[in-house]
Amino acid sequence: MKRKAFLTIAPLLTAGFVFATAAAAQDTIKVGVLHSLSGTMAISETTLKDTVLMMIDAQNKKGGLLGKKLEAVVVDPASDWPLFAEKAAQLLEKDKVAVVFGCWTSVSRKSVLPVFEKDNGLLFYPVQYEGEESSKNVIYTGAAPNQQAIPAVDYLMKEVGAKRWVLEGTDYVYPRTTNKILEAYLLAKGVKPEDISINYTPFGYSNWQARVAAIKKFGSTGKKTAVVSTINGDANVPFYKELGNQKISAEDIPVVAFSVGEEELSGVDTKPLVGQLAAWNYFESINTPANKAFIDQWHTFIKNPKRTTNDPMEATYIGFNLWVKAVEKTKSTDHEKVIAALPGLETANLTGGIAKVLPNHHITKPVYIGEVKADGQFNVVWKSAGVVPGDAWSDFLPGSKDIEADWVTLKCGNYNKVTKTCSGQNYK
Amino acid sequence: MKTLSWGGQFLLLLALWVALPARAQSPGDAGFLSTLAGLRDASFDDKAKIIEQISQTGHPSVRAVLTALMEQRLYFRNSDQKIFIGKTADVDPLNLIDPLTLKGGGTASAESVTQIGTNNALRRVLREAVARYSLSSPEVSVRRDAAREMAKSLDEPTVKLLRDRLSVETNAGVRQEIATDLALAALDSPDGKARLDAVATLSNSVSQDVRNRLASLIDSEKDENVKQAAASAVRSIDHWRTFYSGIQTLFFGLSLGSVLVLIATGLAITFGVMGVINMAHGELMMLGAYTTWVVQQAMPGHIGISILVAIPAAFIVAGLTGVLLERTVIRFLYGRPLETLLATFGVSLILQQTVRSIFTALNRSVVTPEWMSGSLHLNDALEITWNRLYIVLFTLIVFTLVQLVMKRTRLGLDIRAVSQNRAMAKAMGIKTEWVDAMTFGLGSGIAGVAGVALSQLTNVGPDLGQSYIIDSFMVVVFGGVGNLWGSLIGGTSMGVVNQLLEPWAGAVLAKIFVLVALILFIQARPRGLFPQKGRAAEDK
Numbered sequence: 007m008k009r010k011a012f013l014t015i016a017p018l019l020t021a022g023f024v025f026a027t028a029a030a031a032q033d034t035i036k037v038g039v040l041h042s043l044s045g046t047m048a049i050s051e052t053t054l055k056d057t058v059l060m061m062i063d064a065q066n067k068k069g070g071l072l073g074k075k076l077e078a079v080v081v082d083p084a085s086d087w088p089l090f091a092e093k094a095a096q097l098l099e100k101d102k103v104a105v106v107f108g109c110w111t112s113v114s115r116k117s118v119l120p121v122f123e124k125d126n127g128l129l130f131y132p133v134q135y136e137g138e139e140s141s142k143n144v145i146y147t148g149a150a151p152n153q154q155a156i157p158a159v160d161y162l163m164k165e166v167g168a169k170r171w172v173l174e175g176t177d178y179v180y181p182r183t184t185n186k187i188l189e190a191y192l193l194a195k196g197v198k199p200e201d202i203s204i205n206y207t208p209f210g211y212s213n214w215q216a217r218v219a220a221i222k223k224f225g226s227t228g229k230k231t232a233v234v235s236t237i238n239g240d241a242n243v244p245f246y247k248e249l250g251n252q253k254i255s256a257e258d259i260p261v262v263a264f265s266v267g268e269e270e271l272s273g274v275d276t277k278p279l280v281g282q283l284a285a286w287n288y289f290e291s292i293n294t295p296a297n298k299a300f301i302d303q304w305h306t307f308i309k310n311p312k313r314t315t316n317d318p319m320e321a322t323y324i325g326f327n328l329w330v331k332a333v334e335k336t337k338s339t340d341h342e343k344v345i346a347a348l349p350g351l352e353t354a355n356l357t358g359g360i361a362k363v364l365p366n367h368h369i370t371k372p373v374y375i376g377e378v379k380a381d382g383q384f385n386v387v388w389k390s391a392g393v394v395p396g397d398a399w400s401d402f403l404p405g406s407k408d409i410e411a412d413w414v415t416l417k418c419g420n421y422n423k424v425t426k427t428c429s430g431q432n433y434k
Numbered sequence: 435m436k437t438l439s440w441g442g443q444f445l446l447l448l449a450l451w452v453a454l455p456a457r458a459q460s461p462g463d464a465g466f467l468s469t470l471a472g473l474r475d476a477s478f479d480d481k482a483k484i485i486e487q488i489s490q491t492g493h494p495s496v497r498a499v500l501t502a503l504m505e506q507r508l509y510f511r512n513s514d515q516k517i518f519i520g521k522t523a524d525v526d527p528l529n530l531i532d533p534l535t536l537k538g539g540g541t542a543s544a545e546s547v548t549q550i551g552t553n554n555a556l557r558r559v560l561r562e563a564v565a566r567y568s569l570s571s572p573e574v575s576v577r578r579d580a581a582r583e584m585a586k587s588l589d590e591p592t593v594k595l596l597r598d599r600l601s602v603e604t605n606a607g608v609r610q611e612i613a614t615d616l617a618l619a620a621l622d623s624p625d626g627k628a629r630l631d632a633v634a635t636l637s638n639s640v641s642q643d644v645r646n647r648l649a650s651l652i653d654s655e656k657d658e659n660v661k662q663a664a665a666s667a668v669r670s671i672d673h674w675r676t677f678y679s680g681i682q683t684l685f686f687g688l689s690l691g692s693v694l695v696l697i698a699t700g701l702a703i704t705f706g707v708m709g710v711i712n713m714a715h716g717e718l719m720m721l722g723a724y725t726t727w728v729v730q731q732a733m734p735g736h737i738g739i740s741i742l743v744a745i746p747a748a749f750i751v752a753g754l755t756g757v758l759l760e761r762t763v764i765r766f767l768y769g770r771p772l773e774t775l776l777a778t779f780g781v782s783l784i785l786q787q788t789v790r791s792i793f794t795a796l797n798r799s800v801v802t803p804e805w806m807s808g809s810l811h812l813n814d815a816l817e818i819t820w821n822r823l824y825i826v827l828f829t830l831i832v833f834t835l836v837q838l839v840m841k842r843t844r845l846g847l848d849i850r851a852v853s854q855n856r857a858m859a860k861a862m863g864i865k866t867e868w869v870d871a872m873t874f875g876l877g878s879g880i881a882g883v884a885g886v887a888l889s890q891l892t893n894v895g896p897d898l899g900q901s902y903i904i905d906s907f908m909v910v911v912f913g914g915v916g917n918l919w920g921s922l923i924g925g926t927s928m929g930v931v932n933q934l935l936e937p938w939a940g941a942v943l944a945k946i947f948v949l950v951a952l953i954l955f956i957q958a959r960p961r962g963l964f965p966q967k968g969r970a971a972e973d974k
Contacts, residue, residue: 133873177942216933251819253817257554
């Protein structure tokens with residue numbers, strides 16, 4: 007009987023909720039936040055949700071946007087990729103948000119892509135990714151492979167002298183595509199196929215003993231070996247723990263990670279990780295006035311002076327500021343107008359450079375490589391000369407070499423320069 | 435620095451005067467300190483030069499200072515810029531050691547000092563520098579590590595150092611390491627006989643570095659005898675390395691198997707003996723893992739023993755949750771497996787959400803105690819990580835205890851009686867309801883204990899249980915429902931097969947193979963490896 011009572015109440019509750027949000031819609035601009043707050047990616051994504059909330063809060067304190075207050079609509083796709091699409095549809099069709107900040111893993115982005123293209127929405131994607139994509143409806147504020155993976159491999163090759171390569175990744179689209187690009191790049195640089203070992207493990211993998219032993223064996227042939235890690239999410243913790251237990255130090259076999267930043271290290275015993283490398287476009291330890299102000303703002307907002315900042319947070323910060331500039335420029339939150347206004351817009355990043363939106367919907371970013379310190383922060387050991395423009399279609403994959411993305415003149419995310427045709431937005 | 439008496443100062447002056455001609459570069463303590471002071475704000479390149487200078491001073495504290503720098507526990511005090519060694523890193527307050535006298539220099543809070551940073555290149559320089567000084571350390575393991583480290587850079591002075599040490603070294607293990615180093619150096623000798631002897635010494639090694647060096651010798655060697663000896667030495671080393679890597683794989687399988695057994699033992703009682711399909715079993719493990727974290731938070735500074743305290747604590751927390759679960763939900767559903775399944779699945783979601791509300795969705799970091807990290811060095815080809823070794827032992831202890839409870843105690847007798855024939859047991863005066871609650875509590879408690887072990891292997895988060903529930907059911911079904919020995923054999927063999935497959939199939943495919951094999955096996959033997967016999971089995 008109780009169950010029946012609940013069944014009758016439930017729709018009423020939902021109806022009430024819808025009614026309440028509809029009433030509020032009059033005088034605010036809605037900003038969708040599509041980040042996992044539970045599940046395997048929660049460790050990384052929760053922070054980005056808070057970053058967007060902080061930016062909205064700061065913007066509202068400045069008087070909002072176009073005279074209206076911003077209002078966050080937060081949903082939890084729970085690290086469940088199909089659920090990302092459902093939640094995206096909810097944000098775009100039901101809540102009618104002006105913009106969405108969201109996604110971390112590429113599989114979640116791929117899952118929401120058709121929804122954003124169907125509803126002509128606008129998504130700011132703040133995480134480094136594998137490239138090979140340029141959508142009209144997405145602004146990629148994270149790094150493309152040429153802004154992270156390729157410079158990191160160059161660093162290992164030239165500065166560390168690595169000759170043998172282990173490409174270790176989580177089994178999904180980002181590591182697989184990145185490793186495909188890296189493998190092509192390494193082969194082009196004269197690395198022999200037998201000096202490259204590629205391996206994938208599932209999300210949340212914890213039984214690393216055999217894999218780490220295999221890496222140790224692969225690295226014991228006398229040639230300097232480096233590991234390029236595209237392991238994502240919380241599988242990193244047992245991975246580094248096992249490296250420490252099997253006494254593989256960064257001096258012997260350095261591991262450069264593309265998905266491990268300050269936030270991921272904050273919950274970890276960093277002693278066995280000291281010296282391991284990470285390639286990002288931002289580190290908390292970079293000393294600039296803008297960065298210091300951002301860190302202070304974050305600590306005040308989150309009410310915890312020990313919380314760290316990280317690269318995807320900076321990308322979210324850049325994305326939010328770009329969107330605000332585009333809205334102010336067009337004096338409208340209409341998706342079509344804002345998207346058209348975005349290319350060419352510039353905003354300062356936190357490390358002293360300029361982030362400019364390129365016609366391919368990627369941005370310019372500096373590249374940094376850092377070594378993990380005992381306190382979980384990074385010690386910058388290399389930085390690029392100036393900012394690097396993001397390249398949507400890698401020049402090292404045979405199929406994507408001739409493809410160009412240009413939403414200003416060509417109005418196409420996948421334009422083949424040889425056949426002069428514009429095909430679907432995704433290669434293959 | 436404490437002030438010296440006039441006599442003391444005079445003696446110090448005298449000592450300096452005597453020492454000066456001998457080590458012209460070293461102006462003694464003051465010079466050592468000023469060289470050290472340079473580390474405070476030098477760039478990494480400059481630090482490398484300073485390290486070189488420090489190691490040339492010949493000061494008695496060189497080794498202690500360089501080791502501290504390598505282990506990231508060299509600090510300077512912000513107030514007076516004085517350099518100190520921290521006794522252990524990352525404790526607050528730090529116990530300071532004076533770098534000159536190597537005696538206690540009081541304590542300081544972590545905020546009042548700044549750590550002197552290093553990077554990979556520096557640590558490599560440091561490791562070599564420290565190894566030279568460690569060769570005369572009183573500790574055998576330090577000397578052995580030093581000798582092993584020095585194999586990487588065998589220049590003239592290093593070889594001389596090793597030779598000097600060999601003449602006074604008494605420990606056989608260290609002697610052998612030094613002999614290996616010297617033999618490696620002798621491979622470059624112009625004398626064919628010396629090279630042949632060196633190859634003979636090295637053929638007993640199982641080290642990969644030695645093998646690589648010998649393999650490169652084969653390419654460059656002119657002397658046919660040496661060439662052949664080297665080739666046969668490489669073959670012998672390869673042979674032994676294959677053998678040891680086989681043992682290592684077996685151990686990996688055993689350790690994965692022991693984790694499977696550990697997570698399945700509790701289920702073998704609740705599902706195997708009582709017949710309750712408990713979907714919340716994984717969440718009971720998660721509660722155990724969180725208990726470990728809470729215990730660690732409650733006793734900071736005692737990480738080493740916190741794990742031992744966490745074991746009974748996790749047993750009690752998970753056990754009580756289990757009893758509560760049995761009394762409030764499961765007892766109304768006996769004999770209705772489908773409804774039990776759905777109800778316990780609901781409970782598992784409730785438990786997950788509760789934990790999420792209390793501890794947030796973020797993972798909690800359970801610190802690995804010092805005695806559980808690192809690995810046991812058996813030889814150059816075989817190392818076994820301590821945490822896995824302890825978990826194998828722990829599983830055996832837990833399994834033995836459960837067997838003892840089931841076979842030797844009154845509770846165990848009652849449990850078996852009730853599971854075999856409930857009505858008869860009741861007629862004999864056994865309080866079956868109480869036994870049900872206790873049995874479920876026991877199974878749940880063991881799940882909690884398994885959670886303590888898992889907290890050392892994987893991330894402690896609300897989803898911890900979900901990733902292990904399928905595995906634990908698989909083990910119980912494979913081993914034979916109702917048979918604890920079946921779970922032990924089943925879990926271990928599944929672990930070993932998985933690890934044997936993994937190197938060539940990959941982690942994902944290996945698991946699929948194991949699953950498919952299991953399905954085929956269940957088709958052939960629906961009751962598992964060790965089916966229950968007799969009337970009790972027919973009822974189920």
